[in-house]
Amino acid sequence: MTEWSYTVKIWAIRKRDYRKPYQLRWKVGTRPHSESFLTLGLADSRRAQLITAAREGEPFDVDSGLPKSMVVKERDITWYEHARGYIEMKWDDSPGNTRRTLAEAMATVTPTFVKDTRGMPDTRAARRALYSWAFNKNRWDEETPTDVAKILDWFERKSLPMSALSDRLVVRGALAALSKKLDGKTAAPGTISRKRAILYNALEYAVDAELLDDNPLGRIKWKPPEQVTEELDPACAPNPMQAAKLLTAVREQSMRGRRLVAFFGCMYYAAARPAEVIGLRLKDCDLPRHGWGLLRLHETRPRSGTAWTDSGEAHEKKGLKHRPRKAVRRVPIPPELVALLRWHLTAYGTATDGRVFQTLRGGLIQDTGYGEVWAEARSRALTPAEFESVLAKRPYDLRHAAVSTWLSSGVEPQLVAERAGHSVAVLFRVYAKFLKNGDEAANAKISARLGHHG
Incomplete structure (x- = not known):
């Protein structure tokens, strides 16, 4: 973590008998710093930069001796470079399916973080190159196909610097992208949620790396598009x-x-x-x-x-x-x-x-x-x-049939959830319509308990 200090002392330039004779010396906190120049003009220019930053109240980095504005500029890598660094950081501790999900999220938002769209590759080809090559660490040591290399080179050149992501409108564009499938239709609620969580985490990683002051997603008021319910269709x-x-x-x-x-x-x-x-x-x-x-x-x-x-x-x-x-x-x-x-x-x-x-x-x-x-x-x-x-369209619908059979047989929802490996909340959300179908039987049981007749 960078240590900042507002205590800065800058001395006059001194001349020495060296290859770069003009030496600028200054101190940040208790840490001394120096830099040598070929000409007096260059030394004066750097001294003026430091004096201006100190007068404007900028904190200085104790280790490098530079004001914050200069440190940020030096660290300002592109989104593309940061996204690959994020994938590398997450890779070893992630199972295969999580790696795929991370790559898919990065491939979805990366085309929105570009300086302009001149010469942008075909949408599907770009997604395929980013997903399968740029964000799949297993392939980084492989020889990249020529067509893929051309696409990735475009993204390297066009990718925005990380400092640009402090603009909330830039990040809002990524939220719009992760809400859509490639065909333009609205993505599933779970897909949107997963991709947004990954983007948030990648931006948090940028904050930790001091590429951003804060996470811009936390400052954006945004609601995902209206979604269809997660309720399972009994017809399946x-x-x-x-x-x-x-x-x-x-x-x-x-x-x-x-x-x-x-x-x-x-x-x-x-x-x-x-x-x-x-x-x-x-x-x-x-x-x-x-x-x-x-x-x-x-x-x-x-x-x-x-x-x-x-x-x-x-x-x-x-x-x-x-x-x-x-x-x-x-x-x-x-x-x-x-x-x-x-x-x-x-x-x-x-x-x-x-x-x-x-x-x-x-x-x-x-x-x-x-x-x-x-x-x-x-x-x-x-x-x-x-x-x-849609009846039994997928083998997975047999699992849905099992759960619905248990529910319609009167098995308590808590026990159904335990046997199916669900939380009770998920059971009630996904199988709501099956539970509703049991209202008549439940009413009859309550009436019998209350002693109603007829």
Whole structure:
């Protein structure tokens, strides 16, 4: 942290028998400083600068001996340089998906922090170059393709100095950019929130580096665009009969489908996220011959992509979403899922590391693979009208179906949230319409308790 002082003493220029004979001496606080010049004119000019700054009440940097205005000017790097420094600072301690999110946010706002738009690259090409190369530290040592290098060179030349970001209107332009998708439509609420948080953090890092006096985002009154609610559309969640038909269609379509029916069953009967099912191990399962069983979920294998991980593998090993690394979520599972898992383990065994689900070659289940199986199952199990609708459009909708089934069965919301790995607040916000559908049943229970009849 820079130490500033208002105590400045500047002496007269003295001449010595050296290559640069004219020496200017001054003291900031108790720290002496000196600078030598070839000519008396140059020495006088620098002395006048220091005297003017001192008379105008500027603080001086004790280490460099320079007034604040000169220190800031020397430190004034570009936004592009600062953004890459921010990515480098965050990189090592961030998992792959977080790295992708950081890069996406920086790639979104960087085109707004430019001096002018003359010669600006195509929007999509610019976003791709910034996202995949400028803000992906894993690629900084690779040879950059010629077309990408040309784009990044433009941003290096055109990027605003950090001092320009003290102007609130400049930063407001970045807020407008992160509120939109590339096609001009309004971005999702969660996307806007994440990108704004990253921009705020990058500007805080600039304050820490003394590139800015304060964070301009804190001085801007701004509301994100009007958003659609986060409530889940009940039309996307299949009912038990539809879910059963879909799982049957998965099993009957191919050998790959038979290997995945229990995988999808974990999403439907246990409300497990796909990344949680990918990481499920045999030791995490209690599968009795009769009655209910139990899954202990504590590991996820999210797919970040090979470009964003240190290992070069597409998946990473992490704890549960929004939970401490060693947290375990216990989910009781009905006999239907117990039977599916027992059959699966008998037919296919486990991977070498104990994982329940594996590809034919023993690898991790890929979203592209199970996505193709699911798309085929929808075409087989649903009516033409259902197929064209949002019903079970994504495998993840099986998780929504599980939660909605629990809620409609009268399970207490707090217990549903615990089993699904949600906070109660998120449950009420996302599944509000499912909760509303239970009003009639709730009213009947209250009436019965109060002794109403008829």
